[in-house]
Amino acid sequence: MLKQTARAMIGSITMMPLVALAATAPTPLSINRALAPRPARVRLASDVFVERFESAPGGRMARVLERAEQLHPGDRLIFVVNWTSNETGDFTVMNPLPHTVAFQSSTDANEEVSVDGGRTWGPLPTLLVRDAGGIWRRAAPDDVTHVRWRVPGRRAATGAGQITYRGVVR
Secondary structure, eight states: OHHHHHHHHTTOEEEOOBOOOOOOOOOHHHHHHHHSOOOBSEEEEEEEEEEEEEEOGGGOEEEEEEEOSSOOTTOEEEEEEEEEESSOSOEEEEEEOOTTEEEEEESOTTEEEESSTTSSOBOGGGOEEEOTTSOEEEOOGGGOOEEEEEEOHHHHTTSEEEEEEEEEEO
């Protein structure tokens, strides 16, 4: 199961809604252009790395990132989402968390999480979940099902960026 999860997470590329091309005078070139794929407004590319610490010279510890090929319970993961945008408008990046991974943290202050499959969103400390006994409690990182970030137009104007977040294999 963990190997299937790793395969699903590795190399996943998502495209956001496409932007329509402006119409031009009907010429053979414009007909060909109309048949060509339309440029994506935002492109996302994801990678997953396993974070390990190994002994280094001088008694230090070295941080090593390896592509996630095989996952084991307790592995610390770093998810990297690279985005490129050819427009300056706001957009949202959303990633579901595999059920075999517990959310840990993000590097972006614009992060919001969901603990109910993406129906409601907010900062983790503001969310509630109902436990097995029907009692409401504050949501914990283990409850997170989805992570999202709103990228404001001023930031999108740079044309590219990166968002990272951490998880642990259950």
